[in-house]
Amino acid sequence: DSGVTQTPKHLITATGQRVTLRCSPRSGDLSVYWYQQSLDQGLQFLIQYYNGEERAKGNILERFSAQQFPDLHSELNLSSLELGDSALYFCASSDRDSSYNEQFFGPGTRLTVL
């Protein structure tokens, strides 16, 4: 158990809908990262937050957005969903905003868009 929790574990929804994925980092970790794992794209970095502020952005679609709240949990919002958004979404956390700090991964949320 990494200490990072993600809810829900599974999500099934229809095209055009909007969903929210939630992540609680390890106790004391200030950085939260979101990754998408799909069969065709592999594991891709989406976005990073550090202590409530956006720090780095990757291949995140405009239909997707994220935020980190004062209690340090983070939410990833996916809207106007398409079939191709079906994937496993991972959240990871680290204690500091540094490139050598280990990222601890949650178990993921599996999103299925029908």
Place this chain on the structure above:
Amino acid sequence: AQSVTQLDSQVPVFEEAPVELRCNYSSSVSVYLFWYVQYPNQGLQLLLKYLSGSTLVKGINGFEAEFNKSQTSFHLRKPSVHISDTAEYFCAVRPTGNTGKLIFGQGTTLQVKP
């Protein structure tokens, strides 16, 4: 930009045999290197990392990796595998000056047969 190539998508091996999972990377800047393991239906777990110093890095579960700067490789090895090592293995890099993303390879599925 950075990229990571894992040269084998699947590696079948018999129990107690040695194994090597190959990883090559490309980067115009210095990077840190990582190997992660993903067991079925679980998140990613860090096996080992290279930040600096000795090019031979030892990790958890008996795995080790060697950083070769001239060949831009970071191959993962284990002298004797167990059935429980069956999983997907990801090589990743992270630019040293960047506080954000891990760039992952496509993954290698290690199948350990009895």
